[in-house]
Amino acid sequence: MKTIKIILFASLALLLFGGCKKILQEDPKATLTPGTYYKTQSDLDGAVNAMYIVLAKDGSWGFTSKMFSYFGSDDLTTDPGLNKADQRDFDRLSGGSTNQSLPAEWNGPWSCIYQANNVITVYKNVNSTDSLKNASAGQAYFLRGLCYYYLVRTFGQVPLVLGTIDPNSRLPRATVAAVYASIISDLNTAKGMLSTKLEQGKPNVYTVSAILSDVYQTMAGWPLNQTSNYALAAAAANTVMQAGVYNLNTPYDKVFTTNNSSESIFALQYNVAASLPQRSFGSTSVPLDEVALDGSSGWDDFYPELTFFKDAPKCTRTDLTFYTTLKIRNADNVTFTLYPWSDSHTHARHPYYKKFRAGLNGDGVNETATTISSIQPSTNKAYDIMRYPQVLLNYAESSAMSGGGPTAQSYAAINQVRARAGEKPLTPGLSQLAFRDSVVYERAYECAGEFGVRWFDICRLQLLPSIIAVRDPSENPIPAGTNVQEKYLAPIPYAEMSLNPAWQQNPGY
Structure with a gap:
């Protein structure tokens, strides 16, 4: 693993989390001896804050590059030209280890x-109360488990680094089963250390249960296919549901224009003024041919594939998800003409994502129904990693798959999501697989375009052949002869393979 040294200024930590009051030099490779600089609770708080900052920053989970290898999904595509080669290559199932954006998916986690390893190594020796120290360690165990969860789903086998190590160490890649075992261990440890308190940007016991539900459900599918984990997934989701601390009372569009809504279970926090911007909202999913009154324009980075858009349910959520009428500025540079997404006046002839435009109360795209004042790439919008509807849908699917089919409770869970979306209740009497497919379909549109949600469903259920079969011919072409079975995992970045010559690259790369 590459050594990455990042200077984290106290003002940034203070603005985001109220953390330490001195400069921290964070060395994720742990080449320093943590015991020499973690002495007080203030030191420990600063180290905990640093975990969130290195994960939330632009080269990690702060920009859409965090999900470029997931562009094989049908809810994501990009321009056939322009400077979109990094995401376009994966959209064509042709991405490679030298892809310039791939390191963000690797280095960030x-x-x-x-x-997190630094915190876990030293927290017991810090001069503080057990309660405060355990809260710090609980966050470290949670984030370590969460990061490994994204790494194992994206890259498959990865080394297990569970303590401070020498910077010259070259650990082998652990089996997928071993990585999942470590994830579950970390999350269960975190659950025993965290409280039930709801705090913006910080995990609690319900956060852990929500992620555990997702982990167990994933383990029930490819590549482990441990179907006994469906029951564990349903139980973990039910824990969150029974707690009654989250709900779907926030209107769907408001979830994406406000921070930490009533359904937000875990979200990374952002602050443009503190040099930690969120750039997965605003410019990134705005058409290139939309130009604001101030001259700013969209980046055209991603939008949905045509088949995915056309297969969306007819409901208010769909209307709030997709942007289908473009505002093209006229030659007078003052007025705009409205064109449907398929019109010849538009560049991409695709719909876009409406829900990622505004950012936090319009600090991304500032617009009216007929004009655009400005289009900003850096927003203060918190980024939700886990939302309550995901928990409800996980429960619906896993409860049905762990028994003989869907129960009344299974239907009740999915119907909560459908009701908020403006859909009718799901037809009763479905078979086990038909019900599962209905849940997967619902999740695709509830979480359309969100951080790997659709892609990870495609992977665990091996859906690429069926998705490719109905792919619109106008999309970026997938080369003939592509072995799709080798495309569910991303390649290990070239730099990491060079540093670890004993590793064997993932098949197909």
Whole structure:
């Protein structure tokens, strides 16, 4: 793993989390001896804050590059030209280890893991109360488990680094089963250390249960196919549901224009003024041919594939999800003409994502129904990693798959999501697989375009052949002869393979 040294200024930590009051030098490779600089609770707080910052920053989970290898999904595509080669290659199932954006998916989680290891190594020796120390360690165990969860689903076998190590160490890649075992261990440890308190940007016991539900459900599918884990997934989701601390009372569009809504279970926090911007909202999913009154324009980074858009349910959620009428500025540079997405006046002839435009109360795209004042790439919008509807849908699917089919409770869970979306209740009497497919379909549109949600469903259920079969011919072409079975995992970045010559690259790369 590459050594990455990042200077984290106290003002940034203070603005985001109210953390330490001195400069921290964070070395995710743990080449320093943590015991020499973690002495007080203030030191420990600063180290905990650093975990979130290295994960949330632009080169990690702060920009859409965090999900470029997931562009094989049908809810994501990009321009056939322009400077979109990094995401376009994966959209064509042709991405390689030298892809310039791939390191963000690798280095970001590792930076957080190394910082978490520092906290876990020293927290017991810090001069503080057991309650405060355990709260710090609980966050470290949670984030380490969460980061490994993204790494194992993206890259498959990865090394297990569970303590401070020498920077020259070259650990082997652990089996997928071993990585999942470590994830579950970390999350269960975190659950025993965290409280039930709801705090913005911080995990609690319900956060852990929500992620555990997702982990167990994933383990029930490819590549482990441990179907006994469906019951564990349903139980973990039910824990969150029975707690009654989250709900779907926030209107769907408001979830994406406000921070930490009533359904937000875990979200990374952002602050543009503190040099930690969220750039997965605003410009990134705005058409290139939309130009604001101030001259700013969209980046055209991603939008949905045509088949995915056309297969969306007819409901208010769909209307709030997709942007289908473009505002093209006229030659007078003052007025705009409205064109449907398929019109010849538009560049991409695709719909876009409406829900990622505004950012936090319009700090992304500032617009009216007929004009655009400005289009900003850096927003203060918190990024939700886990939302309550995901828990409800996980429960619906896993409860049905762990028994003989869907129960009344299974239907009740999915119907909560459908009701908020403006859909009718799901037809009763479905078979086990038909019900599961209905839940997967619902999740695709509830979480359309969100951080790997659709892609990870495609992977665990091996859906690429069926998705490719109905792919619109106008999309970026997938080369003939592509072995799709080898495309569910991303390649290990070239730099990491060079540093670890004993590793064997994932098949197909």
